[in-house]
Amino acid sequence: MSNCEDVHAGEHGARARCLPEPWMCRVFHIDGSLRDIRVPDVTRAEWIAVLERLRAVADETEAEHPYPRLDPVRPPVADLFRAWADEPEGEGTSFAFRARFGAVWFFALPYDEEEIEFSVRPDDVVDGAGVAAVLRFLTEVAEASGRQALLTGETVRYDTGLPTLIAHDPTTGLTSRL
Structure with missing residues (x-):
């Protein structure tokens, strides 16, 4: 049975979504909001370590600034x-800082030095390769910061009551969906 759940118009026209597992369709459901990869309670040094790691491992990065x-x-x-x-x-x-893994772009516009937040468009996650890119990005952020990284729905500020969709814990090396 195929996991092609819907067809949507993306920036490059209509594409079918074929995600490897049915639960992934729920995580990356196209509902008009972004998904956020977050690491709460960080230091500037951890932010810097994450961005430097992304520059080293991403397929492409971009930075824009007014300075x-x-x-x-x-x-x-x-x-x-x-x-x-x-x-x-x-x-x-x-x-602004953007990093591309495969066909998926992740972007940050830091507004809080104490919380790492990157956003990703769920409509960019159209297949198993897109899911793999998100999981790799989540892992890279967790490993570079030394803290658990969380994939959540779009938020303004992390709330402990907000459901975590996927998490990676660098101390155990485990990625889990919650």
Whole structure:
């Protein structure tokens, strides 16, 4: 039996969704909201470690920022955080960071130094390769931060009552769906 559950119009036209397991259809249900990969209660050093790891392992990364003194193409991650959080030129601004694994893009617009948050569009997860990209990204974020990474529905701020869809714990090496 096929797990093709729906057809939707994506940025490149209509595509059938063929996810490997039925439960994945629920996790990546196209409902108009994003999915977030979050790591609550982090330090700036953990944020920096995550972005540097992503630069090393992702198929592609991009950074955009409004800070004139920084390299416009590949600014050092520590400098992005310093300009954003510590210097007057960063007041009221942020930067964007995107990483691509396979065909799936993950993006962050840091607004809180104490919580890592990346978003992913569920309509970009159309097959087993897309699911694998999400699981790999989740694992890379957890391993780089040294903390449990959570895939949740879209939120403004993590709430302990918010259902976690998938989690990776770097201390045990286990990925679980909850």
